[in-house]
Amino acid sequence: MTVVTGFLGAGKTTLIRAALAHPAAARTAVIVNEFAETGIDDVLLRTASQDVTLIGNGCICCAARSDLNRALRALYADRERGAVPPFDRVVVETSGVSEPAPVLQNFATDRTVTSAYALEGLVTVVDSVLASRTQAHAPIWSEQVALADRIVLTKADLLPPASAAATRALVGALNPQAAIADAADVREAPAFLFGAPGHERTGFACTPQPALPAGAPYVSFVLTFDAPFHWALFTRIMDALAATRGEDLLRVKGLVNVEGCAGPVVVHHVQHLAAPPEELSAWPATAGGADRRTRLVFITRGLSRQKVVALFAAHLDLVAADAARLDPDAAMRAG
Numbered sequence: 366m367t368v369v370t371g372f373l374g375a376g377k378t379t380l381i382r383a384a385l386a387h388p389a390a391a392r393t394a395v396i397v398n399e400f401a402e403t404g405i406d407d408v409l410l411r412t413a414s415q416d417v418t419l420i421g422n423g424c425i426c427c428a429a430r431s432d433l434n435r436a437l438r439a440l441y442a443d444r445e446r447g448a449v450p451p452f453d454r455v456v457v458e459t460s461g462v463s464e465p466a467p468v469l470q471n472f473a474t475d476r477t478v479t480s481a482y483a484l485e486g487l488v489t490v491v492d493s494v495l496a497s498r499t500q501a502h503a504p505i506w507s508e509q510v511a512l513a514d515r516i517v518l519t520k521a522d523l524l525p526p527a528s529a530a531a532t533r534a535l536v537g538a539l540n541p542q543a544a545i546a547d548a549a550d551v552r553e554a555p556a557f558l559f560g561a562p563g564h565e566r567t568g569f570a571c572t573p574q575p576a577l578p579a580g581a582p583y584v585s586f587v588l589t590f591d592a593p594f595h596w597a598l599f600t601r602i603m604d605a606l607a608a609t610r611g612e613d614l615l616r617v618k619g620l621v622n623v624e625g626c627a628g629p630v631v632v633h634h635v636q637h638l639a640a641p642p643e644e645l646s647a648w649p650a651t652a653g654g655a656d657r658r659t660r661l662v663f664i665t666r667g668l669s670r671q672k673v674v675a676l677f678a679a680h681l682d683l684v685a686a687d688a689a690r691l692d693p694d695a696a697m698r699a700g
């Protein structure tokens with residue numbers, strides 16, 4: 366088992382998804398943990414692996430503490446009875462606000478699990494653009510870096526070389542033992558992510574940290590919308606949000622039903638930065654057929670659901686008012 370951690374939006378899913386496409390990553394099962402109640406990463410990872418388990422609605426370091434061991438046991442049992450494709454390794458993607466020490470500790474203290482799996486190592490993914498800013502406001506960031514066996518630096522492509530080198534120096538000073546690589550190189554040679562075959566991490570030096578204090582500033586909520594969005598309207602709303610509360614918008618990710626698009630459009634915001642949208646070929650299938658509703662997962666620092674809903678409502682009302690001006694009869698019919 367390799368555990369991949371890293372702060373919200375660092376690039377964990379992108380890296381794992383790219384690595385899974387490599388032949389060296391065959392026979393890999395994935396367990397993904399999301400802080401929010403709705404999974405987006407599992408939808409993305411299912412495009413790259415047949416064997417993906419989601420642990421949603423809480424961190425595997427605290428609220429969903431026993432869920433990782435339960436998922437590992439279930440996966441092993443499924444493998445034994447041939448219910449899942451045979452796998453040789455499992456990659457666990459933690460939520461962005463997971464503390465790695467309790468995750469490793471929980472694993473190490475479950476005999477059933479450790480008789481089936483060995484811990485290969487902990488890989489921490491670091492956003493080169495936001496590293497020092499995140500270090501300043503989120504102590505978990507430093508813990509994730511300090512405990513890593515290997516560190517992958519993402520988004521160096523967005524920075525001048527001197528700034529990328531500064532992030533590497535910052536990370537290297539916090540954890541001089543860890544091997545450090547750029548995401549671009551790891552995508553070519555995913556062995557860095559998965560580790561050497563047969564390698565086993567023997568113990569880990571850590572000072573257990575208290576779990577997130579009660580009333581921690583992270584707020585998570587999900588918004589769903591039935592009607593498709595005009596893309597221009599959606600980006601206008603998100604731009605307004607980023608311009609006014611970008612610092613507190615730690616993470617937004619979602620699947621958007623866009624007028625004129627057959628598949629869902631995947632959107633990502635990490636603080637002020639919005640990534641280019643990606644259209645998937647189809648909506649994920651559910652028991653009742655495909656669920657085409659837009660779902661947006663927000664993880665914020667103190668920004669409430671109510672405020673975000675109000676912003677969306679204001680823009681959607683403006684659009685409805687415009688439509689009514691253009692076609693008053695239709696507005697009457699719609700009530």
Ligand SMILES: Nc1nc2c(ncn2[C@@H]2O[C@H](COP(=O)(O)OP(=O)(O)OP(=O)(O)O)[C@@H](O)[C@H]2O)c(=O)[nH]1
Pocket residue numbers: 371372373374375376377378379380406460461519520521522523548549616618633634635639640641
């Ligand atoms: N330019 C650039 N963008 C990247 C890179 N890696 C990831 N991203 C983008 O960063 C955003 C977040 O990436 P994810 O892979 O979803 O991040 P994550 O760590 O899994 O996010 P959470 O699970 O929500 O914590 C997406 O828009 C990615 O496309 C990179 O190396 N370069």
